[in-house]
Amino acid sequence: EKDGYAHYMLKEIHEQPRALRNTMTGRIDEAQKKVIFPTLQLTPESVQKLEKIYIVACGTAYHAGVIGKQVIERLAHIPVEVDVASEFRYRQPLFQKNTLTIVVSQSGETADTLAALREAKRNGSAVLAITNVVGSSIAREADDVITTNAGPEIAVASTKAYTSQLIGFYLLGLYLAQGKETVDQQARAEVLSALQELPDQVEAILAHADGIRQYAESIKEENQLFFLGRGLDYAVSMEGSLKLKEISYIHSEAYAAGELKHGTLALIEEGTRVIALSTQADLYEKMVSNITEVKARGAVVLGIALANNMELHRSVDEVCLIPVTNELLTPVLSVIPLQLIAYYTSVALGHDVDRPRNLAKSVTVE
Numbered sequence: 001e002k003d004g005y006a007h008y009m010l011k012e013i014h015e016q017p018r019a020l021r022n023t024m025t026g027r028i029d030e031a032q033k034k035v036i037f038p039t040l041q042l043t044p045e046s047v048q049k050l051e052k053i054y055i056v057a058c059g060t061a062y063h064a065g066v067i068g069k070q071v072i073e074r075l076a077h078i079p080v081e082v083d084v085a086s087e088f089r090y091r092q093p094l095f096q097k098n099t100l101t102i103v104v105s106q107s108g109e110t111a112d113t114l115a116a117l118r119e120a121k122r123n124g125s126a127v128l129a130i131t132n133v134v135g136s137s138i139a140r141e142a143d144d145v146i147t148t149n150a151g152p153e154i155a156v157a158s159t160k161a162y163t164s165q166l167i168g169f170y171l172l173g174l175y176l177a178q179g180k181e182t183v184d185q186q187a188r189a190e191v192l193s194a195l196q197e198l199p200d201q202v203e204a205i206l207a208h209a210d211g212i213r214q215y216a217e218s219i220k221e222e223n224q225l226f227f228l229g230r231g232l233d234y235a236v237s238m239e240g241s242l243k244l245k246e247i248s249y250i251h252s253e254a255y256a257a258g259e260l261k262h263g264t265l266a267l268i269e270e271g272t273r274v275i276a277l278s279t280q281a282d283l284y285e286k287m288v289s290n291i292t293e294v295k296a297r298g299a300v301v302l303g304i305a306l307a308n309n310m311e312l313h314r315s316v317d318e319v320c321l322i323p324v325t326n327e328l329l330t331p332v333l334s335v336i337p338l339q340l341i342a343y344y345t346s347v348a349l350g351h352d353v354d355r356p357r358n359l360a361k362s363v364t365v366e
């Protein structure tokens, strides 16, 4: 049932190209270069009225939401707040008119996310669910559903569910942009065609995973590690850090690179391992200066950048290059090496990759 893979997690990592294609299937009008969601109650007319969006989820789904926020704000110019469900449900969020609440959940059964959905509905907000499980509680109770169609995810550590949730957000962001008429048609068409190239690009990364396996071997004795990034790279860092903690039990922290000097820099010493994501052109110089700061304190840095970056290798100890894509879409590619680092580190340490200690696949209690 693992199709020859040693673990479900590795199988699911490799299923991502197919999962991403399935998330897109039936949702793109090729002739018009538009996103279509024929079954949504959220019609282009109702999109025009939207003034505010909440995104609510837990864990990895929350990390997808952090990216979703930036995607929707940039494409559709609607202000978005993103919350962890267990916080949202008790913090008495203000629901204005014309607010949409988006809940994200692989299983569709996470107790806090379901409670947040109910709280939103009680306050008169329309609710759209991005979920992988058709017929789940969250899918049944939401007004609208975008199914990710990634197929069953068995490993506790979420991989293909996350990247397919990202695709869900890109499609939704484009759909909202069409309704709001924010970004011009040509710019939208560019994002859309780059989106359609992602599955092949993920495949290309997976075909060259050997270097990552060696890297994992080199960090397995560490007891702490830092992930740094800005903007979308910071959001991906959060997911990379969670994945590593979850299955390798190595403590790590994701840090917004600009926040380093406000405390965390004190933890960097000779030999501290840092993974620095740097895929955003407008933030590149800033990242290089943060990398220089940690290097000056002895950090050993792996940089993750786009393949057209000819410079980063001069500032770091090792680089991992990912295929070039539209700037908004880099998370789908940059997270793949991070998933593999977590996986191979867990394997190198002899842990139970698919069933890490203390964790359950579906958290149906508070």
Ligand code: F6R
Residues within 6 Å of the ligand: 058, 059, 060, 061, 062, 104, 105, 106, 107, 108, 109, 110, 113, 156, 157, 158, 159, 242, 243, 246, 361, 362, 363
């Ligand atoms: C991490 C992980 C968890 C889940 C979280 C939400 O790898 O799997 O953080 O993402 O428990 O689960 P769903 O998406 O089912 O609501």
